[in-house]
Amino acid sequence: MKVLFVGAGPGDKELITLKGYKALKEADMVIWAGSLVNEALLEYCKADVEIHNSALMHMEEILTTCAKGVRAGKKVVRLHTGDFSIYGSLREQIEGLQALGIEYELIPGVSSFLGAASSLGVEYTVPEVSQSLIITRRGGRTPVPEKESLKAFAQHGTSMVIFLSSTYVDEVCKELIEGGYDGGTPAAIVFKATWQDEEIIRGTLMTLPALAKEKNIHKMSLIMVGDFLGHEFNPSKLYQKDFKHEYRT
Structure with a gap:
């Protein structure tokens, strides 16, 4: 047993x-x-x-x-x-x-960061926009190594999902902007992803704190940041008709 x-x-x-x-x-x-x-x-x-x-x-x-x-x-x-x-x-x-x-x-199970992406109808790895995903959290009662601070990760400018930090959404957005993201970078909060009472807030790093405060969202939420949430899009070369590989010539 x-x-x-x-x-x-x-x-x-x-x-x-x-x-x-x-x-x-x-x-x-x-x-x-x-x-x-x-x-x-x-x-x-x-x-x-x-x-x-x-x-x-x-x-x-x-x-x-x-x-x-x-x-x-x-x-x-x-x-x-x-x-x-x-x-x-x-x-x-x-x-x-x-x-x-x-x-x-x-x-293993399906993580909430995957459920949240499906709820938003987005892909974290949009060709030529972002090919990496950072999963992290802001330091609180449980500290985070300095080299893994939001400011440090923000330098990459890639897709990011921030767990356990919606109580600090003001500080999160401020630190991300100070670290290198533009204030107009698309951002979202997903409260209770895939639950019946799921709630989604879309905005930018500049507007997200006020929107979260208005909706009183402060727990069980993911903060999602990056241009993958924006309108820029490039198709994958894999499915283009002139792209050759071992299965399709």
């Missing part, structure tokens, strides 16, 4: 992977991130499943609960929002389980 870490997807209950769905359906115990994961996902579980809300637990309690379930012969699922590889406290959990002699398996 082992603990199955499952990425719940960005919010919409149908955006969990098939493997993740099967894990939930068969689980005897689920420890879920109740402050972030859509509760509707628990509808996939058995009627007699044992449920624990990790929002009310500290790390030692989470690990102890997982270990207790596995040792009792239960199928244990640790249900994370989006994909646990991004700001999921994954490393400390698997290290903790290993220290307890508990095995684990990782079942």
